[in-house]
Amino acid sequence: MAIMSVSRQLFHLQELDLEIESHEETLRQKTKLLGDKTVLEQAQGKLNAAQKHLDDLKHEQKSLDEEIEDISGKIKHAEDQLYGGKVGSPKELLNLQHEVNSLKQSRDPLETKDLEMMDKITAAEAGVVAGQAEYKKVETAWQTQQQQLAGEIDQLKSKLAGLNADRRSVLSGIDEQSIAVYDKLRKQKGGQAVAKVEQGICRACRISLSSSEMQQARGSNLKQCGNCGRILFLS
Ligand SMILES: [Zn+2]
Structure with a gap:
């Protein structure tokens, strides 16, 4: 079985984090009402x-x-x-x-x-x-x-509990150093630490990557975009 690359795991983590944030914001609004x-x-x-x-x-x-x-x-x-x-x-x-x-x-x-x-x-x-x-x-x-609000809040809470459990499980498979890079970038880049690479282009800043950058991004070590600094993820 192929080991999932760190960039793929971080991308997955980011998707979970964005979903958690969005649900938490909705939960805040509904709780206020x-x-x-x-x-x-x-x-x-x-x-x-x-x-x-x-x-x-x-x-x-x-x-x-x-x-x-x-x-x-x-x-x-x-x-x-x-x-x-x-x-x-x-x-x-x-x-x-x-x-x-x-x-x-x-x-x-x-x-x-x-x-x-x-x-x-x-x-x-x-x-x-x-x-x-x-x-x-x-x-x-x-x-x-x-009544509707109370029901929606319950649903959101259980959804969030599930997402947070997923997050802990994903997190446990990633080394601390990569998580530290990810966390730092999340704060710096307004939530998006990992950028998808499609057709040789960083989808976050839309710059074309050189062939050596592409090669490094395919490797097992984390490779950050030379332009925007985000972790590159080749899907
Ligand atoms: Zn970039």
Whole structure:
């Protein structure tokens, strides 16, 4: 059985490392979203605002009703005097009549306002109902998304466990010196330490390799690209 060349093993290691990195990044993003209640809080905020608007209107209506009731009481009192037969003086009766008229005049616009207030309250109540329905919708979607996320995170974790086991196994077959070169290059070259050679060209920096470089790359020792410094791998 042919022994796998070091460059092939390092290339395999690099493929594993790139896959592990990519999965770890996805895992980080999904973990960040897990338990993130921003959308729920936004929907709750809208619902709270709708509820507060309704409460404010009801409060305003209550004061208005009290004001109307107060004036109505005064009107009744004046009318009782007016029609009670106890007041005899025409001047006094005239004054009472003026008072009743004046009170009714001040009550009319308040009653109009009260009717408008009822319409506003009806609309505000509909707003609260819509807000509750929207919150329920957002909550259901959020719960589904969270369940999916939790499932995806579990899958990613077990996938990563498998990849890391593969990585340890590949690593155990490579000498320490080659691993040190690989690690150093990975840091320097943004993750790509090993470059494939195809048709005599380093695929990382696209330079043509000389025939002696090609020969060395075929050998059992590690050969780095004379241009970019990456470990050359002839597939
Ligand atoms: Zn190169």
